[in-house]
Amino acid sequence: MKKTLLCLLTAACLLTAAAKKPKLVLVIAIDQFRYDYLTRYRGEYHAGFDRLLTKGAVFTNARYRHFPPLTALGHSVILSGAMPSVSGIAGNDWYDREEGQHVTSVSDSHTQLVGGNGGPGCSPHRLLVSTVGDELKMADGGKSRVIGISLKDRAAILLVGHMADGAYWFDPVSGNFVSSTYYFRELPGWVKDFNDSRPAEKYRGVTWLNHKLPENLQELYGTSDESPLESSSFGNELVELLAERAVTAEQLGRRDFTDVLAISFTSNDKVGHDYGPDSPEAHDAAVSADRLIEKLFQTVDRQVGLDNVLVVLTGDHGAAPSPEVNALRKMPGGRILVTTLKQVAQAALEKKYGAGDWVAGTWDASVYLNQAPIARQKLDPAEVDRAAAQALMAMPHIARVYTREEIAHGELLRDDIGRLITNGFNVRRGPDIEVVTDPYWIVSDKPASHTSPYGYDLHVPVIFMGPGIRAGRYDGSIAVNDVAPTLATILDVETPSGSVGRVLSEIFAQ
Numbered sequence: 001m002k003k004t005l006l007c008l009l010t011a012a013c014l015l016t017a018a019a020k021k022p023k024l025v026l027v028i029a030i031d032q033f034r035y036d037y038l039t040r041y042r043g044e045y046h047a048g049f050d051r052l053l054t055k056g057a058v059f060t061n062a063r064y065r066h067f068p069p070l071t072a073l074g075h076s077v078i079l080s081g082a083m084p085s086v087s088g089i090a091g092n093d094w095y096d097r098e099e100g101q102h103v104t105s106v107s108d109s110h111t112q113l114v115g116g117n118g119g120p121g122c123s124p125h126r127l128l129v130s131t132v133g134d135e136l137k138m139a140d141g142g143k144s145r146v147i148g149i150s151l152k153d154r155a156a157i158l159l160v161g162h163m164a165d166g167a168y169w170f171d172p173v174s175g176n177f178v179s180s181t182y183y184f185r186e187l188p189g190w191v192k193d194f195n196d197s198r199p200a201e202k203y204r205g206v207t208w209l210n211h212k213l214p215e216n217l218q219e220l221y222g223t224s225d226e227s228p229l230e231s232s233s234f235g236n237e238l239v240e241l242l243a244e245r246a247v248t249a250e251q252l253g254r255r256d257f258t259d260v261l262a263i264s265f266t267s268n269d270k271v272g273h274d275y276g277p278d279s280p281e282a283h284d285a286a287v288s289a290d291r292l293i294e295k296l297f298q299t300v301d302r303q304v305g306l307d308n309v310l311v312v313l314t315g316d317h318g319a320a321p322s323p324e325v326n327a328l329r330k331m332p333g334g335r336i337l338v339t340t341l342k343q344v345a346q347a348a349l350e351k352k353y354g355a356g357d358w359v360a361g362t363w364d365a366s367v368y369l370n371q372a373p374i375a376r377q378k379l380d381p382a383e384v385d386r387a388a389a390q391a392l393m394a395m396p397h398i399a400r401v402y403t404r405e406e407i408a409h410g411e412l413l414r415d416d417i418g419r420l421i422t423n424g425f426n427v428r429r430g431p432d433i434e435v436v437t438d439p440y441w442i443v444s445d446k447p448a449s450h451t452s453p454y455g456y457d458l459h460v461p462v463i464f465m466g467p468g469i470r471a472g473r474y475d476g477s478i479a480v481n482d483v484a485p486t487l488a489t490i491l492d493v494e495t496p497s498g499s500v501g502r503v504l505s506e507i508f509a510q
């Protein structure tokens, strides 16, 4: 009896010791943030990054283990730990064979936008797995508050998952931060107040580096694809400001339950695409993120006390150098246009099977074929895929091409790239043909992009900082999938349902 009691007490003590729970988990994802941005500009970081690098557990070799390395996939991994093959977030966009239409990772025709000018909304309904936020809420009956903020809908939504109290993103049509009826019928008062202060308008006509931003508001906001405001360091200021408001208004980290605030800085991605990762613009976006993160830390410290906050910083993918920059360095590389992939597949299928609208859509290096002409001619879909794949493989600077059938049946080279493709491929949603370029080749018409399974696209920072975390440099290889199960362990909640990560217990203070 005595022995049993002792065991129970010891077990309880151990559990208590492992359960030094933070009041708030602050997750900061930076969109298109290569790991080497931390080392390259280290001497210029005196604020948030400096604090993280000196007080955090810094992983120097964290990589994504899926292909393609895109925003939706990266953000879905961070707090789920799941591979896109399982989470269902197989692209930023894809052609949905069941719906018979182009969808995005978060588009949801059953919802409406809230806070903008209406129109179809978004939700996490295509995410098939749980996140750390979901697990927290399932464990405490929904008492934890979970909020996602970004300029991009997919980043805000996919970080936080299904049970989030709200996800907010920037709507270039209205210039407001908006959400969707998935979460609520009306924006919370604090978001309305923020929008009423017209925070984005102060950037009209302002000069960023040597770029004068448009005076006209619609031109300044642009579209979700091309936005002068988002493609400047100023875009991140809006995300940071709204995050501060969220901390204050939602009383995050002030109650007996752990809350989650997950934000994603979008501008680094837009700047990276428009100017390239080696540009002064990308440099400025990195250094200004350092300042913005510290600004948020200051607010969080005042409201919650940083001692009570577990911070996780990471990126959703890296980026390839601009081919033109690489050429000057005598490094390889080049550019293949998305439209070229489409034309090559279309021409090959026309030649073999006759006229028809053979390609449903091409997103980055993923090609989707139209099933209608295949069915009409009673063709074998796998054979049609192979015909298109053969033509694509004949293009210069294409390293590999795999068809849907090959990937689904595991008929890939059994090496790292084969595994990356398998991990990123969802059998129902994946493309008919997946194209892998040679290293340093990008599939994009922009100055730079992230469309490959190579290190520069996969290597990102992972830093944990906060109570119970042993600061230091950790050089072992880890996967970004390890973040979610590590958080779940710290928070003493169930590991997210699709997680394949390992618990980074080496960072736990003894």
Ligand SMILES: [Zn+2]
Pocket (backbone or CB within 6 Å): 032, 071, 269, 270, 273, 450
């Ligand atoms: Zn991007």
